[in-house]
Amino acid sequence: MKRxxxxxxxxxxLVLGMAAASAQDKYPNRPIKVLVPYAPGGxxxxxxxxxxxxxxxxxxxxxxxxxxxxxxGMLAIDExxxxxxxxxxxxxGNVSTNAITPIIYKDKLNFDYKQRVTAVSNxxxxxxxxxxxxxxxxxxxxxxxxxxxxxxxxxxxxxxxVGNGSYPHYDMAYFAKRAGDLDMxxxxxxxxxxxxxxxxxxxxxxxxxxxxxxxxxxxxSGKFRPLALVNNTRLPEYPNVPTMKEVxxxxxxxxxxxxxxxxxxxxxxxxxxxYAIVAKAIASPDVQEKFKKQNYNIVPSKSVADAQSWLxxxxxxxxxxxxxxxxxxxx
Numbered sequence: 001m002k003r004x005x006x007x008x009x010x011x012x013x014l015v016l017g018m019a020a021a022s023a024q025d026k027y028p029n030r031p032i033k034v035l036v037p038y039a040p041g042g043x044x045x046x047x048x049x050x051x052x053x054x055x056x057x058x059x060x061x062x063x064x065x066x067x068x069x070x071x072x073g074m075l076a077i078d079e080x081x082x083x084x085x086x087x088x089x090x091x092x093g094n095v096s097t098n099a100i101t102p103i104i105y106k107d108k109l110n111f112d113y114k115q116r117v118t119a120v121s122n123x124x125x126x127x128x129x130x131x132x133x134x135x136x137x138x139x140x141x142x143x144x145x146x147x148x149x150x151x152x153x154x155x156x157x158x159x160x161x162v163g164n165g166s167y168p169h170y171d172m173a174y175f176a177k178r179a180g181d182l183d184m185x186x187x188x189x190x191x192x193x194x195x196x197x198x199x200x201x202x203x204x205x206x207x208x209x210x211x212x213x214x215x216x217x218x219x220x221s222g223k224f225r226p227l228a229l230v231n232n233t234r235l236p237e238y239p240n241v242p243t244m245k246e247v248x249x250x251x252x253x254x255x256x257x258x259x260x261x262x263x264x265x266x267x268x269x270x271x272x273x274x275y276a277i278v279a280k281a282i283a284s285p286d287v288q289e290k291f292k293k294q295n296y297n298i299v300p301s302k303s304v305a306d307a308q309s310w311l312x313x314x315x316x317x318x319x320x321x322x323x324x325x326x327x328x329x330x331x
Contacts, residue, residue, distance in 0.1 A: 027087055027273045031062035034260075035091045037076035039069045042162070042193035043126045043211040043296075047258040048092040050290045051123060054281035069192060072105055072163050073097025081116040085265035087274050092123070095256050096166040099314045103322055104165050104329050114315075118264040119307040120271060121278050125297040126211045126256045127231035128168075130175075130244065131224045135203035143227050143247040146207065147179045154183035160196035160208035164188040165329040167254045168209040171230075174325050175252045200224060209253060212238075213294035230255055235295055257299070257314075259307070271304045 032055070036048045045067065052063035068076040076091055077098070083089030091098075102113035132140045140146045150157050161169035169186055176182040187205050189195030193214040199205040201223060209230065218224040219238075226241045230253030234243060244253045260278060262271060281287055282300050291298050301307035 027270050028059050028061045028277075030088065031064055032059075032087070033064045033066055033089050035066050035068050035076040035080050035089070037068060037070075037073035037091070037093055037097045038162070038192040039194055040067055041214065043213050043256070043294075044092055044094050044097075044258050046213055046294060047124055047296070050287055050294075051092070051260075051278065051281055054284055054287045055277055058277055058280055070190065071108075072101045072165060074101060074105060074109060077101070077109070077113070077117065080261065081111060081113075081263055083263060085263035085267070087262065087266055087270040089263070090120070090274075091261045092258055093261060094126075094167075094258050095254060095314065095318070096163065096168075098259065098261060099311070099318045100165060100167060100170070100322065103315065103319055104327075116264050117261055118266070118271070118304075119301070119311040120260040120262050120304060121275055121282075121301040121307045122257055122259045122299055122310055123278075123282065124258050124291055125299050126213065126258065127229060127235065127295055127297065128209050128211045128253060128256065129215055129219065129224075129226040129241070130207070130228040130230070130253065131200070131210055131215060131219070131226055132207045133200040133203055133205065134223055134225055135201060138203070138206055140206075140227070141225060143249070146227060147182065150176075150182040150184055151180065155185065157182075157184045157206045158187045158204065159184055160199050160205040160210075161186050161188045162192045162196060163190065165327055167256060169327060170321060170325055171209045171253050172207070173327060174321075175249065177325065178249060178252055211256065213296065216295070228253075231297075237295065255297075259311070268304075275301075275304045275307075 034048055036045050038044050048065045052065050056063045073093060080089055080091040132138055140149050159172045176184045189199055193210060196208050200208060215224055219226055228244050228247050229241045230244055279300060282298060301310060
C-alpha cells in the first residue's frame with residue numbers, strides 16, 4: 001500500500017511538473033506589464049502603445065502600459081529590474097533612461113545596471129527637430145539666426161529638455177559648445193516632452209530638440225518653427241527642413257531610440273519567445289504604418305544577443321559623450 005501511495009505521489013508530482021513546464025512554454029499565459037519612464041504622449045509612450053496593441057493581438061494577452069515618470073527613469077528601471085524575471089514585467093525606455101541615466105546616476109542606483117538589466121530588442125529610431133517657438137514673436141527662422149540671436153542676447157535663450165542630463169539636454173549643450181560657447185540656459189521639465197511643449201507654447205522656453213512625432217502638430221499649426229532635423233535624410237513631409245549635417249553640425253543631435261528591456265535573470269527561452277513576438281509585431285503592416293505616420297525609423301535587433309551587444313555599444317558611446325560635455329546633474 002505504501003509503495004502504491006509513493007507511486008501515485010510520484011506520478012502526481014510528475015504531472016504537476018509537466019503542467020508547470022507546459023505553462024512556461026506557452027509564454028505569455030497572463031497579462032504583461034510594461035513600464036514607460038515618461039508621462040503619456042511622448043515618443044516612448046507612443047512606441048509602447050503601438051507595440052503593445054500588436055502584441056495583445058498576437059498573444060491574446062493584455063499588454064498593460066504603466067507610465068512611471070520621474071527620477072530620470074530610475075523609478076521604472078528599479079521596479080522592472082527587481083521584478084520577478086519571468087517576462088511579465090518589462091520596460092520600454094530610450095537613450096536617456098537606459099543608456100545615460102545608468103552612467104551619470106550610477107551611484108543612485110542601488111544595483112549594477114549592467115548585471116540586472118538586459119535589452120530584448122531595439123525597436124525604433126526617433127528623428128527630432130531642432131525647434132524654436134513662435135510665441136512672443138520670437139524672430140529666429142534658421143540655425144544661423146539662432147546662433148546670431150544667442151550671441152547678441154546672451155542668457156536670453158532658454159532651451160527645454162525632458163530632464164536634467166537627458167539626451168536632448170546633452171544635445172543642446174553640445175550644440176551651444178560647438179556654435180561658439182553660446183550663453184543659453186537649460187529649463188528641464190519633469191513631465192517629459194509634453195511638459196517641454198507647454199513651456200514652448202507659453203514662451204517660457206525658446207528652443208528645444210523634440211522628436212518629430214510629439215511636436216508635429218505644433219509645427220503644422222505654426223506654433224513651433226523647425227530649424228533643422230536630426231535624421232540621416234530629410235523627411236518627405238518636411239522637404240524644406242534641412243538635416244543637422246546640412247547646416248554644418250553633423251555630430252550634433254541624437255537619433256534617439258526606443259527599446260524593450262527585461263530583468264537580466266529572465267530565462268533565455270522566455271527572452272527568445274518575447275523577442276519572436278516583438279519581431280512579429282513590428283513586422284506587421286499595421287505597426288509599420290503607425291510608425292511611419294509618426295516618422296519613426298523601424299530598427300529591430302536581429303536577436304536578443306544582437307540587442308545586448310547593441311546596448312553595450314550605446315553605453316560605451318555615452319560614457320564618451322558624458323565625459324566630453326559636463327552637465328551638473330545634482331548628484
